[in-house]
Amino acid sequence: MFQFCILKFRLYIFILFCIILGSCSDSSRNLQHVERLIETAPDSALSLLREIHPQSLTSISDRALYGILLFQALDKNFQALKPDSAIDFSISYYERKRKSSPLAVACFYKGRMYKYATRYEDATSLYLKALENSKRSTNYLLLGRIYSDMGEISSLQNQYRDAQLKYQQAANYFTKAKAKKYALHALLDVGRMYQYVNKHDSAYSCYRKALGMAGDSLDKGACLQEIALNHYSSEHYDSALNYLRKLISFPYLGNNRAIRYYKLGAVLLDLKHYDSAHYYASCALKYNSDIYIRRECYRILADVESLRGHKQETNNYIRSYVACMDSIQKIASQTRVPVLESFQQVKKEVRKTNRYLVAILLIVILFALLVLVFIRRLRKGHNRERTGLIEKYRITQNKVYQRDINTLHRKIEEKKAFQARNYSTISSSERELMTRQLYDELLHLDDWKAFSHAMNLFFSDLVTYLEKEYPTITRKEITWCCLNLLQIAPADILTLIEYKHSSHSKFKQRLAKKMNLNDASGLVPFLEQLVAKL
Numbered sequence: 001m002f003q004f005c006i007l008k009f010r011l012y013i014f015i016l017f018c019i020i021l022g023s024c025s026d027s028s029r030n031l032q033h034v035e036r037l038i039e040t041a042p043d044s045a046l047s048l049l050r051e052i053h054p055q056s057l058t059s060i061s062d063r064a065l066y067g068i069l070l071f072q073a074l075d076k077n078f079q080a081l082k083p084d085s086a087i088d089f090s091i092s093y094y095e096r097k098r099k100s101s102p103l104a105v106a107c108f109y110k111g112r113m114y115k116y117a118t119r120y121e122d123a124t125s126l127y128l129k130a131l132e133n134s135k136r137s138t139n140y141l142l143l144g145r146i147y148s149d150m151g152e153i154s155s156l157q158n159q160y161r162d163a164q165l166k167y168q169q170a171a172n173y174f175t176k177a178k179a180k181k182y183a184l185h186a187l188l189d190v191g192r193m194y195q196y197v198n199k200h201d202s203a204y205s206c207y208r209k210a211l212g213m214a215g216d217s218l219d220k221g222a223c224l225q226e227i228a229l230n231h232y233s234s235e236h237y238d239s240a241l242n243y244l245r246k247l248i249s250f251p252y253l254g255n256n257r258a259i260r261y262y263k264l265g266a267v268l269l270d271l272k273h274y275d276s277a278h279y280y281a282s283c284a285l286k287y288n289s290d291i292y293i294r295r296e297c298y299r300i301l302a303d304v305e306s307l308r309g310h311k312q313e314t315n316n317y318i319r320s321y322v323a324c325m326d327s328i329q330k331i332a333s334q335t336r337v338p339v340l341e342s343f344q345q346v347k348k349e350v351r352k353t354n355r356y357l358v359a360i361l362l363i364v365i366l367f368a369l370l371v372l373v374f375i376r377r378l379r380k381g382h383n384r385e386r387t388g389l390i391e392k393y394r395i396t397q398n399k400v401y402q403r404d405i406n407t408l409h410r411k412i413e414e415k416k417a418f419q420a421r422n423y424s425t426i427s428s429s430e431r432e433l434m435t436r437q438l439y440d441e442l443l444h445l446d447d448w449k450a451f452s453h454a455m456n457l458f459f460s461d462l463v464t465y466l467e468k469e470y471p472t473i474t475r476k477e478i479t480w481c482c483l484n485l486l487q488i489a490p491a492d493i494l495t496l497i498e499y500k501h502s503s504h505s506k507f508k509q510r511l512a513k514k515m516n517l518n519d520a521s522g523l524v525p526f527l528e529q530l531v532a533k534l
Contacts, residue, residue, distance in 0.1 A: 038073060081109065188222060228247060261281070295324035462534060
């Protein structure tokens with residue numbers, strides 16, 4: 001029974017896992033399907049996205065992709081870009097993962113959201129961030145759209161030269177992307193910038209070139225609209241009126257219908273057809289119009305009502321016109337695109353300089369480490385060489401020392417052999433005297449200055465060291481030390497220092513105590529080590 005329950009529990013877990021896996025797979029497949037539809041059928045793509053709940057996407061990467069696809073679909077369908085939390089999630093995810101290409105797309109759409117809200121400063125900052133993440137990108141369509149939007153903002157800020165350059169860059173990228181429709185509209189934008197600075201012939205040339213690229217009535221209508229506006233700007237009102245009347249029947253996108261109506265109203269106002277001007281300006285306000293179109297519509301309506309003598313209506317339209325102007329002034333007070341680009345460039349240069357400084361610092365540190373390693377190895381080699389030389393010198397000195405001792409002992413033996421002929425006929429006191437004379441002759445024991453000088457030379461300033469380090473030591477004790485190091489016979493040493501064998505041990509103990517040694521037996525080894533160090 002217990003085993004059956006376990007098997008049943010495992011089966012439930014397996015079924016639940018399959019359901020979750022299946023739902024995840026379905027969501028991922030739906031997102032992939034949306035990606036394929038987004039350009040050709042944006043309305044269908046948006047419908048599919050609205051059937052997907054972001055919370056149901058268990059994969060974080062799918063949720064990030066969902067945010068981009070949602071904003072892209074909304075933008076394609078000319079709908080408000082919201083909620084911003086969706087695109088914020090995408091930006092945050094791609095920043096953490098350092099995925100430049102999708103991050104650039106996400107920044108572009110959030111920038112576009114700000115552009116529609118006339119928050120041009122925020123929009124430009126995000127467009128620049130999108131460009132920063134598109135340095136090595138071959139997504140020419142995205143690059144073209146970024147430059148096109150930045151050109152539009154520059155145009156609205158009356159930076160026509162800067163706008164023209166950006167629109168031209170957009171046209172170049174659209175051409176690389178083989179996006180003919182986008183390239184056509186970028187060319188129209190370039191022509192419009194010429195028009196704004198009263199270069200009407202250059203503008204007309206761009207418009208005619210774009211018209212030759214038009215493939216459908218929508219694009220043809222956009223080209224004819226710009227030609228009509230160019231005629232109006234150059235004060236060819238009859239030609240402008242002729243084109244604008246034809247354009248009423250052409251299909252449109254975005255706010256183009258509002259533009260056509262308000263421009264038609266402006267032309268008719270200049271031609272003193274006041275009723276028609278009032279009618280078309282009122283029609284323009286009923287369509288999708290931005291604040292700039294509304295401002296011009298209110299100006300036309302205020303002028304017509306003023307000419308009619310309607311003060312109340314005139315004042316109402318003037319108030320609306322002033323409200324639009326106030327809003328436009330606020331927009332105009334935002335930081336301009338070239339300034340933000342300069343800030344961005346400065347930031348880039350600062351980051352670049354910081355990277356160079358870090359690189360230089362690392363190189364300096366690495367170089368210093370290499371120098372330290374080199375110096376350490378050189379010092380080690382030098383120390384080894386020095387140690388080797390010292391060792392060789394010590395061995396050589398030991399050989400010289402041993403040779404000199406052997407020579408001294410040979411001389412002592414020769415003199416003792418010569419003296420031994422008379423030993424049988426002389427007393428012990430005379431023998432001691434002969435021994436002292438022998439060593440006085442060889443070591444100058446009777447002359448302390450000569451003896452200490454000879455011992456300093458022989459034992460590397462041993463006498464000077466003992467006198468300095470052990471002030472209580474006597475000359476007799478120093479003599480005992482030197483004679484022991486010279487390996488003189490113990491009996492001769494006792495004779496030379498005038499001590500008897502019975503008192504010799506106490507002598508050594510006193511000397512050991514003066515040298516801070518625990519045992520007298522360590523005196524000679526201590527002296528040998530001391531000489532080796534000196």
